[in-house]
Amino acid sequence: MLDKLHEECGVFGIAAAPHSAIDPAYETFTGLFSLQHRGQESCGIAVNDAGVISCRKALGLLLDVFDERSLRAMKGNAAIGHVRYSTTGNPNVENAQPIVVTHNKGNLAIAHNGNLVNAGELRHEIEMKGGIFHSSNDTEIIAYIIVQERLAAESIEEAFLRAMRRIRGAYSLLLMSPRKLIAARDPNGFRPLSLGRLDKHYIFASETCAIDAVGGVFLRDIEPGEIVVVENDRLRSIDSGLRAEKSFCSFEFIYFARPDSVIEGIGVEWARREMGRYLARESGVEADIVIGVPDSGISAAQGYAQESGIPYGVGLIKNRYIGRTFIQPSQDRRERAVRLKLNPLAANIKGKRVVMIDDSIVRGTTSARIVSALREAGAREIHMRISSPPFLHPCYFGTDVPDSDALIAHNHTVNETARIIGADSLAYLSLAALSDVLEKSGNCPVCDACFSGNYPIDPPAAAEKSIFDRRIHFE
Numbered sequence: 397m398l399d400k401l402h403e404e405c406g407v408f409g410i411a412a413a414p415h416s417a418i419d420p421a422y423e424t425f426t427g428l429f430s431l432q433h434r435g436q437e438s439c440g441i442a443v444n445d446a447g448v449i450s451c452r453k454a455l456g457l458l459l460d461v462f463d464e465r466s467l468r469a470m471k472g473n474a475a476i477g478h479v480r481y482s483t484t485g486n487p488n489v490e491n492a493q494p495i496v497v498t499h500n501k502g503n504l505a506i507a508h509n510g511n512l513v514n515a516g517e518l519r520h521e522i523e524m525k526g527g528i529f530h531s532s533n534d535t536e537i538i539a540y541i542i543v544q545e546r547l548a549a550e551s552i553e554e555a556f557l558r559a560m561r562r563i564r565g566a567y568s569l570l571l572m573s574p575r576k577l578i579a580a581r582d583p584n585g586f587r588p589l590s591l592g593r594l595d596k597h598y599i600f601a602s603e604t605c606a607i608d609a610v611g612g613v614f615l616r617d618i619e620p621g622e623i624v625v626v627e628n629d630r631l632r633s634i635d636s637g638l639r640a641e642k643s644f645c646s647f648e649f650i651y652f653a654r655p656d657s658v659i660e661g662i663g664v665e666w667a668r669r670e671m672g673r674y675l676a677r678e679s680g681v682e683a684d685i686v687i688g689v690p691d692s693g694i695s696a697a698q699g700y701a702q703e704s705g706i707p708y709g710v711g712l713i714k715n716r717y718i719g720r721t722f723i724q725p726s727q728d729r730r731e732r733a734v735r736l737k738l739n740p741l742a743a744n745i746k747g748k749r750v751v752m753i754d755d756s757i758v759r760g761t762t763s764a765r766i767v768s769a770l771r772e773a774g775a776r777e778i779h780m781r782i783s784s785p786p787f788l789h790p791c792y793f794g795t796d797v798p799d800s801d802a803l804i805a806h807n808h809t810v811n812e813t814a815r816i817i818g819a820d821s822l823a824y825l826s827l828a829a830l831s832d833v834l835e836k837s838g839n840c841p842v843c844d845a846c847f848s849g850n851y852p853i854d855p856p857a858a859a860e861k862s863i864f865d866r867r868i869h870f871e
């Protein structure tokens with residue numbers, strides 16, 4: 397419905413201490429529930445019951461797939477889970493995760509957030525040797541390579557270390573073998589992955605909000621290139637030795653992550669508010685009210701209001717009960733669908749000069765509809781301010797920033813874009829301000845390739861791009 401970007405996945409895992417009464421499947425369900433914003437297309441949980449790994453996964457939200465009875469049936473001493481949003485191909489259950497494979501030394505479950513940039517060549521290499529795949533996602537390729545490496549490796553962690561030397565790209569992942577729970581992050585650290593503790597039990601989660609949700613304590617982020625192994629209630633860290641410049645996805649701070657999460661030592665809500673402050677300094681305008689597009693535009697709008705002295709107010713009300721399956725077959729219905737999801741609060745904006753803050757513009761279609769709705773509700777002027785730099789390039793690291801052709805900022809100047817969406821003025825946050833907020837204030841070196849075109853690692857070769865090209869989804 398809204399031409400917003402989508403994060404592909406969230407992961408959660410827990411290893412119960414021996415002889416404990418904890419229910420790993422239930423804790424994983426709870427953790428995943430707070431990561432549902434990272435993927436709403438499919439979900440799954442795999443449990444390890446004394447070395448036997450079983451898995452339940454399906455298309456749909458967690459509440460569609462799991463209930464009290466199904467969770468109660470999933471007994472075990474460890475679990476990993478996954479929520480997924482797919483950006484290529486049709487959503488199907490084969491692509492749902494965790495993926496569970498059986499090999500000659502046991503079995504293995506894997507849940508992955510990210511995208512490999514060399515998945516095409518790895519898959520081709522494996523297929524040319526007779527390998528077969530059940531899905532079209534790159535997680536199965538990682539599983540295949542780990543299993544290949546396990547033949548010669550002494551342990552599953554050594555097999556994964558060897559696999560890390562072959563895979564390139566973004567991966568924050570969890571592996572569960574009959575005796576171990578393993579978490580790992582790619583050498584660039586594109587995607588978040590946190591370590592926490594719930595009483596005596598270790599937990600891993602894409603975001604700290606999931607650790608909070610289960611009542612756990614955040615310990616630290618998994619380091620880029622680090623492998624962490626939990627075995628017999630003991631935790632070991634392995635340095636893969638693979639070095640790269642840290643390139644955490646800046647868009648996690650702008651939009652993807654939940655505001656109550658803390659990533660790389662930076663509170664997401666704080667970062668968004670700071671972006672709003674910078675935006676006010678860089679692109680101030682005379683106005684009567686600052687409003688934010690819910691949800692991720694709200695913190696930046698509050699920061700903009702604090703910095704500019706223009707009062708903050710609620711200008712758009714979001715309907716939180718529209719599911720992804722809501723289908724809009726015609727243009728007219730799509731128009732109405734935006735109004736169904738975001739409705740202007742006329743009492744607050746009628747006759748006023750409005751600064752509207754949103755986190756990003758992808759194609760511009762939703763922005764145009766919101767601006768039009770605000771005008772109908774009586775706004776006198778609408779000045780759009782975006783708390784990120786303009787999207788100019790596709791992403792290959794686990795989000796669906798589409799081909800440049802589909803990006804309005806790639807094809808139009810800022811003034812042209814303002815005219816297209818019907819705003820009186822438009823301004824974006826500068827790259828320098830983004831880097832100030834995250835790298836200087838927060839000391840977090842980031843990837844900003846979708847804004848700058850400076851890819852931290854080479855994107856897939858041209859011939860393979862079609863495999864990874866991102867398509868925008870209209871929920």
Ligand code: SF4
Pocket residue numbers: 586644645646647648790791792793794795797843844845846847
């Ligand atoms: S290209 Fe953009 S969306 Fe992709 S990892 Fe980098 S900052 Fe994040």
